[in-house]
Amino acid sequence: MKVIEVRNLHKRYPGHVAVDDVSFEVAEGEIFGILGPNGAGKTTTVECVAGLRVPDGGTVQVAGLDPRHERKALHRVLGVQLQSAALPEKIKVWEALDLYASFYPDPADWRELMERVGLAEKRDTAFAKLSGGQRQRLSVALALVGRPRVAVLDELTTGLDPQARRDTWELVEQVRDSGVTIVLVTHFMEEAERLCDRIALIDRGRVVAVDTPAGLVARVDAEQRVRFRPSAPVDDALLLALPEVREVSRSGDHVTVSGTGDLAASVTLALAGHQIVPADLRIEQATLDDAFLALTGRKLS
Numbered sequence: 001m002k003v004i005e006v007r008n009l010h011k012r013y014p015g016h017v018a019v020d021d022v023s024f025e026v027a028e029g030e031i032f033g034i035l036g037p038n039g040a041g042k043t044t045t046v047e048c049v050a051g052l053r054v055p056d057g058g059t060v061q062v063a064g065l066d067p068r069h070e071r072k073a074l075h076r077v078l079g080v081q082l083q084s085a086a087l088p089e090k091i092k093v094w095e096a097l098d099l100y101a102s103f104y105p106d107p108a109d110w111r112e113l114m115e116r117v118g119l120a121e122k123r124d125t126a127f128a129k130l131s132g133g134q135r136q137r138l139s140v141a142l143a144l145v146g147r148p149r150v151a152v153l154d155e156l157t158t159g160l161d162p163q164a165r166r167d168t169w170e171l172v173e174q175v176r177d178s179g180v181t182i183v184l185v186t187h188f189m190e191e192a193e194r195l196c197d198r199i200a201l202i203d204r205g206r207v208v209a210v211d212t213p214a215g216l217v218a219r220v221d222a223e224q225r226v227r228f229r230p231s232a233p234v235d236d237a238l239l240l241a242l243p244e245v246r247e248v249s250r251s252g253d254h255v256t257v258s259g260t261g262d263l264a265a266s267v268t269l270a271l272a273g274h275q276i277v278p279a280d281l282r283i284e285q286a287t288l289d290d291a292f293l294a295l296t297g298r299k300l301s
């Protein structure tokens with residue numbers, strides 16, 4: 001069942017079209033990614049979804065509500081964590097949660113939420129004294145305190161170190177597992193690949209494709225490479241006979257096979273047929289970056 005429907009969304013700022021023509025649907029229970037380079041129009045799009053900006057054209061529906069005219073009802077359905085959550089420096093973690101909970105008629109138990117995002121120990125810490133990762137976790141908790149059906153998370157892990165980023169990803173997965181639909185805005189390919197069930201690739205205010213991460217990558221006819229150290233001598237001809245293989249090269253005792261399609265499976269199967277074990281096996285596959293490049297002619301990052 002779809003919970004968000006965006007049709008032909010258009011939004012311009014003076015002298016600049018930020019969102020040209022954006023359409024997509026988000027299904028209940030999924031993590032839906034909006035992925036694109038800086039300035040692609042991602043934030044403007046989700047601000048229109050959240051009723052924070054008025055579109056110049058097109059329609060938006062969230063759980064059957066029009067964000068422009070039914071803001072109060074929308075507020076109960078949709079939780080938003082936007083970039084650089086601005087909280088007063090001195091506000092303590094518990095105070096921020098308690099304050100946000102007071103905005104809703106039937107809020108979640110913020111103490112439980114504080115535990116869930118791993119901030120119980122920071123309960124009495126001022127916002128200004130939290131680390132980047134802790135601030136992000138607090139902003140996720142604030143987006144969830146109204147028990148929303150849908151949470152919009154915008155550039156959640158920008159500026160975080162790798163460990164804090166992985167912790168935040170786990171938190172997002174837990175939120176989804178608790179039944180909340182998530183719209184995740186990001187310009188990190190790895191983040192979208194790891195978390196999203198489906199992704200809208202956005203470039204210059206337009207959707208260039210909507211698909212699963214694997215579906216987007218499969219659209220690219222990019223070459224893949226399989227590199228390994230064979231346990232016994234392997235004949236080039238054995239590999240070149242496979243329809244997926246285009247080229248075989250060697251460097252020291254390593255063999256690199258280039259080609260397309262299900263290259264790794266095909267190569268390992270052929271080797272197994274000759275009792276050859278591929279040690280140090282490395283597979284280089286196309287990524288969302290390659291998909292974006294193929295679809296737009298530009299690099300994502």
Ligand SMILES: Nc1ncnc2c1ncn2[C@@H]1O[C@H](COP(=O)(O)OP(=O)(O)OP(=O)(O)O)[C@@H](O)[C@H]1O
Nearest residue numbers: 013014016018037038039040041042043044045187
């Ligand atoms: N309030 C505004 N007034 C004028 N132009 C704006 C405004 N907000 C955004 N823009 C411009 O609109 C375009 C799209 O911005 P938007 O923030 O939606 O992109 P984005 O994909 O979210 O990028 P980022 O990840 O950098 O925020 C950009 O060129 C931006 O400079």
